[in-house]
Amino acid sequence: MPDSHPAPATLASQRRVAASVGVDVARRHVFLCCDQTVPKCCDKARSLEAWAYLKRRLKELGLSERGGVLRTKANCLRVCEGGPVAVIYPEGTWYGGCDPEVLDRIIREHVIGGRPLADHVIEQNPLARPLDDVPRP
Numbered sequence: 564m565p566d567s568h569p570a571p572a573t574l575a576s577q578r579r580v581a582a583s584v585g586v587d588v589a590r591r592h593v594f595l596c597c598d599q600t601v602p603k604c605c606d607k608a609r610s611l612e613a614w615a616y617l618k619r620r621l622k623e624l625g626l627s628e629r630g631g632v633l634r635t636k637a638n639c640l641r642v643c644e645g646g647p648v649a650v651i652y653p654e655g656t657w658y659g660g661c662d663p664e665v666l667d668r669i670i671r672e673h674v675i676g677g678r679p680l681a682d683h684v685i686e687q688n689p690l691a692r693p694l695d696d697v698p699r700p
């Protein structure tokens with residue numbers, strides 16, 4: 564059975580990479596449904612355009628890397644309609660219709676300004692709470 568503990572050199576390398584992408588200074592994390600194996604919420608080309616815009620705009624505004632905003636391309640966020648779909652943490656705010664013009668508003672109004680765009684919010688549920696009040700089936 565392989566040793567489950569990372570080698571110290573691996574851990575040190577992982578920590579350097581994490582710091583270089585801003586894990587230690589992140590205030591928000593944007594996940595965008597994009598480049599899907601099975602495109603359902605929007606076609607793949609549209610999702611790729613949204614992803615390219617998100618990356619470019621965060622960089623232009625100095626929010627990438629150590630600027631406080633992490634971004635992750637998600638294969639599917641399981642809402643699967645009205646996409647591109649995005650979710651932003653820590654608020655747990657889910658958005659539909661995340662084409663470039665909406666992403667621009669999300670970045671300016673929510674990511675920077677802290678005010679979710681009510682007209683595009685699917686659901687909002689911050690995750691940093693205990694599980695004991697979640698009803699079980």
Ligand code: FES
Binds near residue numbers: 643644
């Ligand atoms: S394909 Fe986009 S949320 Fe599932």
